Amino acid sequence: MAKWDNMLSMLWMLRDGRKLTAAQIADQLEISIRTVYRYIDALGASGVPVVAESGHDGGIRILDSFKETPLFFNALELKALVDAYKFAQGAGYPYAEELESALKKVENGLQADQLHELSIRTNGLDVIAPARPPSVVVSLRDLEQAAEAGRTVRIAYRKANAEQVDEREVDPYGLAYDRGEWYAVGYCHRSRETRTFRVDRIEKLEPTEATFEKPERFSASGYFRDQSERARDADGPLTVIRIEGAPDALNAVCGHWHLRHYLTERTDRDARFLLDWPTMNKHLPTYLLTFGTDIRIKEPKELRRSVQELASRIAAHCEDGAG
Structure with a gap:
């Protein structure tokens, strides 16, 4: 056990008012008596009133004036x-x-x-931050404060590839960080439904005088899961999908905005999903084909056959075009 873990353990042993000998502490912590006295000095330097009394009835104890446990981290x-x-x-x-x-x-x-x-x-780990406009941090703070206060905000929002911004009033319910981007989830007064807004696309934000009540037990992450669930084509039956492949390809499949919600097991070599048949047959063959030979569909065989047939049709189409 590391030094600071041992010191904390010794502190808890003594905190209930017991008086223990150095030998008893050393035995319980499996350290030397000399080390126990070094720990006493270290605790004393940290402000803990620990004393060592000599004599027949002596021992190590903490004075009754001690109330708070200092923070020790390993x-x-x-x-x-x-x-x-x-x-x-x-x-x-x-x-x-x-x-x-x-x-x-x-x-x-x-x-x-x-x-x-x-x-x-x-000193061996660094996180390289993506380039973000400084306004994102300000917007995140303003949105969180508005959500906490139940205050409607007016935003100027630019959709992807849009030339102009549009203004709308939003009741911000919460924030979520997903796939490297921050999103605000809230009720849009213009569309009259709950929507998500990428925070880096908010060019202007200001509070209004209007107030709102957030839905009880609202969760931004839960909203994302619900949206993915609605994208399914049917409620069942469900089937196990097992895919093997290169780590990078598996990471991409498991991180897919829709599939990630149905991931049930992941190893270094394969991933398992539980998905309904209609959604699997409609969307997965085309998507999985984009990975080429980097993945292998182990089950179900129906999905493997669908991908093979799609690949054959594409190959035949390319041969017809070449002729």
Whole structure:
């Protein structure tokens, strides 16, 4: 067990008011008595009123004045915190600065050896952030605050490939980060239904005086799942689809906006989905054919046959064109 894990364990052993000898602590933690006394010094330096009393009735205890447990993190926990900040920053998380400030407070409470180990463990991972306009962070903050306050916003929104922006009023219910982009989900007053809006396409945003009530237990991620579910062509029956292939090809299949919701199992070599027959027959043959020889359809055989027939028709069409 790492040093800081042992120190925390010793702290919890003593916190209930018990008095233990150094030998008892050393035995339970499987460390030396000398190490126990080193930990006592370290805890004392951290502000914990731990004392070692000598004599027949002596032992190690914590003074009754001690109320709060200081934060101790092991090396991997500290690494996870720093790496999480890197990912948040790369995703354009709107409170990355506040997260960095909180992380600095944690680092300020670390010992020198912890800081050194943290530096070693975290210098091998970087997250390359995509180029985003600075307005995205501002819009994310404004949208989240509007959702929390139940305040309708007016946005100037530019759809993909559109030459002009259009204005609409939206009740923002929540935000979601999906496939490298931020989305706002909310009720659009113009279309009179719930819609999704890519935040980087919002060119202007301002609050209005109107208010709204968010649907009970609304979840932006749940909305995305529901939309994918509605894209299915039927409710059943369901069939298992198993696909083998190269890692990159499997990643692409498993990350597909629709298929990812039906992924049931994934290994390094294959992926399994549970999908209804009509949707499988209508959409998958054409999609899977785009991967060429990078994937293999193991089951069901009906899907494999559909892809083979589609490939044959394409080959025959190309031969007719060449003639």
